Amino acid sequence: xxxxxVPSPNHDERKFPVDLLxxxxxxxxxxxxxxxxxxxxxxxxxxxxxxxxxGRIARLVPESxxxxxxxxxxxxxxxxxxxxxxxxxxxxxxxxxxxxxGKLPPFPDEQIAAVIxxxxxxxxxxxxxxxxxxxxxxxxxxxxxxxxxxFPWPRLAEAGLGFWPAEETGAGCVWMGGDPGGxxxxxxxxxxxxxxxxxxxxxFQRRWLTDAITGFADARTLxxxxxxxxxxxxxxxxxxx
Numbered sequence: 261x262x263x264x265x266v267p268s269p270n271h272d273e274r275k276f277p278v279d280l281l282x283x284x285x286x287x288x289x290x291x292x293x294x295x296x297x298x299x300x301x302x303x304x305x306x307x308x309x310x311x312x313x314x315g316r317i318a319r320l321v322p323e324s325x326x327x328x329x330x331x332x333x334x335x336x337x338x339x340x341x342x343x344x345x346x347x348x349x350x351x352x353x354x355x356x357x358x359x360x361x362g363k364l365p366p367f368p369d370e371q372i373a374a375v376i377x378x379x380x381x382x383x384x385x386x387x388x389x390x391x392x393x394x395x396x397x398x399x400x401x402x403x404x405x406x407x408x409x410x411f412p413w414p415r416l417a418e419a420g421l422g423f424w425p426a427e428e429t430g431a432g433c434v435w436m437g438g439d440p441g442g443x444x445x446x447x448x449x450x451x452x453x454x455x456x457x458x459x460x461x462x463x464f465q466r467r468w469l470t471d472a473i474t475g476f477a478d479a480r481t482l483x484x485x486x487x488x489x490x491x492x493x494x495x496x497x498x499x500x501x
Contacts, residue, residue: 261317261377263309268299268320270306270328278323278386280338280345281379282330284396285406286310291351298349304328307347309378315370317378323385333399335392336451341399346382350375354408364410372412376419383421391451391492393422401463402456409470423491443477446489464488 284307286294291312297303298310298320307329310318321327329347338344353365367375383393395411396404417424443461444454452460458475465473469484477485 285352315374
């Protein structure tokens with residue numbers, strides 16, 4: 261894995277140790293436009309890394325410094341996630357620049373292979389737990405939808421990055437019935453900010469139930485929510501050897 265150093269001026273001092281990995285898509289028309297913005301002092305945004313479509317990796321901010329990528333966000337009760345995280349921007353037009361016909365642009369195999377290799381090094385170096393490998397939409401459900409429902413989370417899970425459980429069948433699931441407090445507790449137990457519950461449900465669905473992003477806790481969503489909440493509750497607080 262080769263990494264090119266292309267420094268961005270947009271960073272400052274961390275206030276907390278790193279224990280979070282945040283994945284984004286750039287959401288701009290071209291990778292070059294995104295790159296220029298991330299190194300523009302006037303833009304006041306940055307990430308630690310940018311991964312191009314062909315798998316090239318640019319390091320924009322040293323991991324020892326606080327990059328400006330997470331914005332107003334929270335996860336598992338923590339705030340100032342810029343101070344706690346390493347951020348990876350993945351070149352992809354996303355929802356703002358879809359393919360003709362409205363289909364979301366794919367993430368090329370070479371690009372995802374590079375994201376996996378880079379993420380594994382980051383997670384190992386900082387001891388980041390599996391339940392703290394997140395997308396931007398997870399930590400800012402009211403504002404963000406990246407890296408999008410087309411991001412290949414199952415492929416990352418196969419490489420030991422985050423979770424992807426077997427398809428739910430209903431067996432062994434904890435039903436919350438009509439208890440909205442149960443839904444809220446499970447969402448919060450995973451890590452979501454539940455100040456806006458429909459937004460939190462949409463963020464959950466965007467990652468875990470990608471063909472049903474409705475914001476409604478229907479029976480299928482409830483079953484999936486029980487699965488993921490149980491996984492997060494039972495996960496160790498540090499990476500497994």
